[in-house]
Amino acid sequence: MVEVSRDPALRQWGSSVVGNDADGARWVQAHQQGWAAGDRFGFAVFEAQPGxxxxxxxxxxxxxxxxxxxxxxxxxYWTAAHARGRGVASRALEALTGWAFDTFTALGLERLELLHQVDNLASCRVAQKSRYEFETILPAAPPAFPREGHLHIRRTSA
Known part of the structure; x- marks a missing residue:
């Protein structure tokens, strides 16, 4: 995580930066707490190394x-610099989307929302590839969203 977080693009677009091992431990702990609370579910995306x-x-x-x-x-979502341009984000997002609807539709989940800053063109492409339809432009909401953003939505019927 520390190595991946050194990427300037990830620092620009990401909401949490892991600068050292203690930050990494806090990041993992926050994900564990989300799973325990049942309101936030994070998945790491890995690739097996041949041989x-x-x-x-x-x-x-x-x-x-x-x-x-x-x-x-x-x-x-976020993608490590070495994995960009290979469809990793859209495939992982598609897997997450299917899992979310399979798991939570019975509890009332009807749609998933994807937000990104208007100038994050890569995230816009991922949203489109993953069938998240553009909904509207959102006003800036500093500090998390210092610029206007896009809201994309995927409904259970998509």
Missing amino acids: SAREELMGNVVLKEVTAGKPAAEVG
């Missing part, structure tokens, strides 16, 4: 703000 038992961290996807009876939840 080795090792796996390489490629990215992360997360389902957040899950609440029984609430029709919407949010998705997020």
Whole structure:
């Protein structure tokens, strides 16, 4: 995580930066707490290394703000610099989307929301490839969103 977080693009677009081992431990702990609370579900994306038992961290996807009876939840993702341009984010997002709808539709989940800053063109492409339809432009909301953003939505019927 520390090595992946050194990427300037990830620092620009990401909401949490892992600068050292202690930050990494806090990041993992936050994900564990989300799973325990049942409202935030993060998944690491790995790729097996040919001829080795090792796996390489490629990215992360997360389902957040899950609440029984609430029709919407949010998705997020990031991709390590060495994995970009290979369809990692869209494949991982598609897997997360299917899992979210399979798991939470019976609890009232109807749609997933994907937010990104308007100038994050790569995230816009991932949203489109993953069948998240553009909904609207959102106003800036510093500090997390210092610029306007796009809201993309995927409904259970998509």
